[in-house]
Every structure is written in C-alpha cells, then in structure tokens.
Amino acid sequence: MLFAGALLFGIGFSGSTLLPPIVIREVFGGMDYASIYTTIMSSSTLGVAFGTTLFSFIFDTTGSYYTVFILVIILFIIAISSSIYSLTWKKKLNV
Secondary structure, eight states, X not given: OHHHHHHHHHHHHHHHHHHHHHHHHHHHOXXXXXXXXXXXXXXXXXXXXXXXXXXXXXXXXXXXXXXXXXXXXXXXXXXXXXXXXXXXXXXXXXX
C-alpha cells in the first residue's frame, strides 16, 4: 500500500504542477500567456485553500478520510478529462 500511495502521490503532484502550464500553452498559445497562466493558477490556489478547509470539515463530520479520498479522485479525473477535452477542442478549431 505504501508504494501504491507513493505512486498516486507522484502522479497527482506532477499532474498538478506540470499539466497546467502545458495545457495553457497548447490551448491559448503564447500570446497573453502570463496573464492567462496567472489567472488560472490564482484560481487554483484559492481552490486549494477552500478544498483543504472543506476536506477538514468532511473529516470532522464523517470521522474518516474515505469520502475525501473519493472526492479527490473524482476531482482529479475531472481535471484530466477537462484538460484532454481542451486540447482536442483546440485541435478541432485549427482544422
């Protein structure tokens, strides 16, 4: 379980740090990259601040992190799916 947890942590951490700049650059291009990246990452930081508070509340309410883990997995799937959709949407516009 330790190795599985380490693998999931590595995938999640690398996805949260590497995926946004790559997707933003591919979808929006280089023009206004700094302002778009700043806006998205600021929103992401606010989401993390809100999320940790929400996850603590869920733990206090349920007494378990099981619900939190399921919610994080769902959010991770949504993030990857929306990134893939954005990239395919961009490719369709260029065709």
